[in-house]
Every structure is written in C-alpha cells, then in structure tokens.
Amino acid sequence: EIVLTQSPGTLSLSPGESATLSCRASQSVTSNYLGWYQQKPGQAPRLLIYGASSRATGIPDRFSGSGSGTDFTLTISRLEPEDFAVYYCQQFPPYIFGQGTKLEIK
Amino acid sequence: EVQLVESGGGLVQPGGSLRLSCAASQFTFSGHWMSWVRQAPGKGLELVAHINPHGGEQSYADSVKGRFTISRDNAKNSLYLQMNSLRAEDTAVYYCARDPYTKVFENWGQGTLVTVSS
Numbered sequence: 229e230i231v232l233t234q235s236p237g238t239l240s241l242s243p244g245e246s247a248t249l250s251c252r253a254s255q256s257v258t259s260n261y262l263g264w265y266q267q268k269p270g271q272a273p274r275l276l277i278y279g280a281s282s283r284a285t286g287i288p289d290r291f292s293g294s295g296s297g298t299d300f301t302l303t304i305s306r307l308e309p310e311d312f313a314v315y316y317c318q319q320f321p322p323y324i325f326g327q328g329t330k331l332e333i334k
Numbered sequence: 335e336v337q338l339v340e341s342g343g344g345l346v347q348p349g350g351s352l353r354l355s356c357a358a359s360q361f362t363f364s365g366h367w368m369s370w371v372r373q374a375p376g377k378g379l380e381l382v383a384h385i386n387p388h389g390g391e392q393s394y395a396d397s398v399k400g401r402f403t404i405s406r407d408n409a410k411n412s413l414y415l416q417m418n419s420l421r422a423e424d425t426a427v428y429y430c431a432r433d434p435y436t437k438v439f440e441n442w443g444q445g446t447l448v449t450v451s452s
C-alpha cells in the first residue's frame with residue numbers, strides 16, 4: 229500500500245517569507261501524477277498543482293511544485309496572509325492523500 | 335464555471351442508510367471520472383469511491399467496500415453515493431469532485447455533512 233508522508237506537520241512562518249513543504253511517497257509515483265491542494269477552514273480543498281509541477285488555472289506564480297519519483301516539494305514564495313492554510317499532496321494510482329501540513333502565521 | 339452541488343447529508347443512526355447526490359453543470363459530465371472524497375471532523379482527506387465516465391467501472395476505499403455504492407446518471411448530470419450500514423466512523427463532510435484526466439481533483443463541491451449518531 230502506497231503511503232504519502234508530508235512534512236513538517238506544522239510550519240510557522242511570517243508573511244513575506246518562503247515556505248517549503250515536502251511530500252514523500254513510499255513507492256515511485258507513476259507518471260508524476262502528483263497534486264497539491266490548499267484548504268482553508270470551512271472550505272473545500274482547492275487544487276494548486278497537478279502533474280507535480282503544473283499550476284492549476286488561476287493559481288499565482290508564487291506557488292510552485294517540483295520533484296519526481298518519491299520526493300516532491302511545494303514552494304510558496306513571498307507568503308501572503310491568505311496563504312496560511314492546510315496543504316495536502318495527493319497521488320495516483322490509487323488516489324491517496326498525504327496527512328497534510330498546516331502553515332500557520334508565526 | 336464548473337459547478338458541483340452536493341445534497342442528501344444529515345443525521346442518521348448507526349446501521350442506517352443515506353443517499354448523497356451531486357448535481358454537475360457547466361462541463362461535459364459524461365466525459366469525466368467522478369469521485370466522492372470525505373473528511374472526518376478535524377482530519378484529512380480520504381477518497382471514498384470513484385467511477386469512470388460511463389459508469390461501468392468503480393473503485394472503493396477498503397473502509398467502505400461492500401457498504402457504499404457509487405453510481406451516476408449521465409442523462410441527469412448527476413453523481414450518487416448510496417451509503418448503507420453506516421457507522422460512527424463514517425461521520426464526515428462528503429465532497430463530490432471531478433478529475434479532468436490529470437488524476438487530480440480540479441473541481442470540488444461545497445460538501446455535505448453526514449453525521450452517524452444515536
């Protein structure tokens with residue numbers, strides 16, 4: 229069974245700083261079918277990145293994804309107040325989510 | 335703009351049943367894989383079930399296999415989740431989500447809350 233492990237569990241940063249979120253898969257991810265989502269309290273998740281590095285429609289370019297195989301990274305540069313949320317990675321096949329990283333204001 | 339609107343959630347006793355619906359619009363529903371994803375209170379995301387565009391292929395999380403059934407009616411642009419033998423651990427917000435061939439969930443509904451409790 230494939231497991232996605234996200235780190236850190238919580239990341240405390242200030243607006244204007246950069247955030248680096250990690251997602252590690254227990255097996256190689258097929259065809260880089262790896263996505264990243266942002267979720268704010270009381271809201272549905274929002275797709276940020278697909279194919280490991282492609283930004284979804286309307287996503288600002290301060291969000292970038294990278295990686296391949298088993299190690300993937302979401303980088304958020306120049307943090308804005310609205311970026312503080314929980315972030316999930318997800319792979320296929322099968323559809324599996326990581327446990328999430330909470331990005332909080334320091 | 336793609337719209338997904340879930341309905342059918344509510345309070346149900348353990349062992350009971352519930353049917354969730356998702357009304358889709360503003361895209362070619364019959365051309366897309368569709369899924370139900372749930373989120374228990376304070377927890378992460380879990381894929382519950384997904385179904386291919388024509389409805390002939392379904393897959394389920396082990397935690398719901400044999401109890402839940404995903405289906406779709408392409409003529410009505412609607413996705414369904416029949417949930418039987420509900421347990422307390424099925425309590426969650428259930429989201430309908432669309433996979434635009436990239437194996438991620440590009441669009442989500444607002445979610446519908448299912449609470450299983452006596």
